[in-house]
Amino acid sequence: QQPVQSPQAVILREGEDAVINCSSSKALYSVHWYRQKHGEAPVFLMILLKGGEQKGHDKISASFNEKKQQSSLYLTASQLSYSGTYFCGTGDGSARQLTFGSGTQLTVLP
Amino acid sequence: DVKVTQSSRYLVKRTGEKVFLECVQDMDHENMFWYRQDPGLGLRLIYFSYDVKMKEKGDIPEGYSVSREKKERFSLILESASTNQTSMYLCASSRRQNNEQFFGPGTRLTVL
Numbered sequence: 001q002q003p004v005q006s007p008q009a010v011i012l013r014e015g016e017d018a019v020i021n022c023s024s025s026k027a028l029y030s031v032h033w034y035r036q037k038h039g040e041a042p043v044f045l046m047i048l049l050k051g052g053e054q055k056g057h058d059k060i061s062a063s064f065n066e067k068k069q070q071s072s073l074y075l076t077a078s079q080l081s082y083s084g085t086y087f088c089g090t091g092d093g094s095a096r097q098l099t100f101g102s103g104t105q106l107t108v109l110p
Numbered sequence: 111d112v113k114v115t116q117s118s119r120y121l122v123k124r125t126g127e128k129v130f131l132e133c134v135q136d137m138d139h140e141n142m143f144w145y146r147q148d149p150g151l152g153l154r155l156i157y158f159s160y161d162v163k164m165k166e167k168g169d170i171p172e173g174y175s176v177s178r179e180k181k182e183r184f185s186l187i188l189e190s191a192s193t194n195q196t197s198m199y200l201c202a203s204s205r206r207q208n209n210e211q212f213f214g215p216g217t218r219l220t221v222l
Contacts, residue, residue, distance in 0.1 A: 002152065032210070041114075041200065041213035042153070087152060089211075096141055096160050096207050097168060102152035 001025055003090045005101035012078050012108050020104045022088030023070040029093030031064050031071040036103075037084040045073075045086075050093070078108045113137075114214035116201050122220045129188040131217050133201030140206050142184035144168075144176060147198040147216070159184055160206075191221045 003024040010018055022031060029050050034042040046057065048064035048071060056062065059076040071090075075082055085105050089098035117132035135142065143158040145168075155168030157176040165176050173195060177185045184203075188195055198218050202211040 002154075034211075041215050042211075044210035044212070047210060089153075091207075097143065097155055097158050097166075098211070099155070099169070100145075100153040102150060 002099055003088055003101040005086075005088060005104050007104060008102070009105040010107070012106070014080060014108055014110055015077050016108075018075045018078060018106060020073040020075075020086050020088075020106070021070060022072070022090070022101055023068075024090050026069065026090070026092055028064070028066055028069050028071075028090050030091040031062070032089040032091070032098055033062055033071075033073050034087045034089065034100075035082075035084045036087065042087060075106070078106075080108050080110060082106060083108045114201055114203055114212050116199075116214040116217050118217050119215060120218050120220075122222065123188075123191050124222055125192060127191050127221075129191050129219065129221075131186040131188075131199055131201075131219070133184045133186070133203075133214055134182055135184075135203040135212070136182065137203060137212065138181065139203035139212075140181075141204045141209075141211075142178065143202040143204075143211065144174075144184065144186045145200045145202065146170070147200055153200065156186065191219075193221050195219065196221045 033045040036042040064071045085103040089100045144156045145153040159178040175187045201214040204211045
């Protein structure tokens, strides 16, 4: 079953913050985050493993709450280059594959 | 620079035709994946392979088959294409479990 992402779409002004959530009905071992720009392939952002860690690079960070079976992606002081569709992919540890959510379309306006 | 390449960016086929989509990676990755991407549905896994000649069904394998005869190459086969298989097909590869997936540019397949 696909994880549920929210919101489905968000529009921001440059410099504003955004949070994208990813919730699963299954126990999670890992969460991946990817960004896909229009007409391009998805690109890996980060992976979070079981343990409730938080990760980040530049102004994009993420948290993983295994008890709640959810992860959140935080985009701080958004830039125009952050526009795209963000996907979370969840792994349950027993399989090699990920199950992706339906995506969150983020648009950053000047 | 790591790379996943797909044989075609755009493909138009007729209903009932046999269709081959090829994917090649140059990173010596063990895992390879085929996804289809449809608006509002995200990325759905069709098949994946964790070793040469090994394959496992994903979430939507019906109507598809795969082949992995060499480590670097993973093929998706539509035995008899149907209009509901019109979609964007993405190939990806990764090292073993829980490693980032590298995606190819995609093949937009239209079945008429």
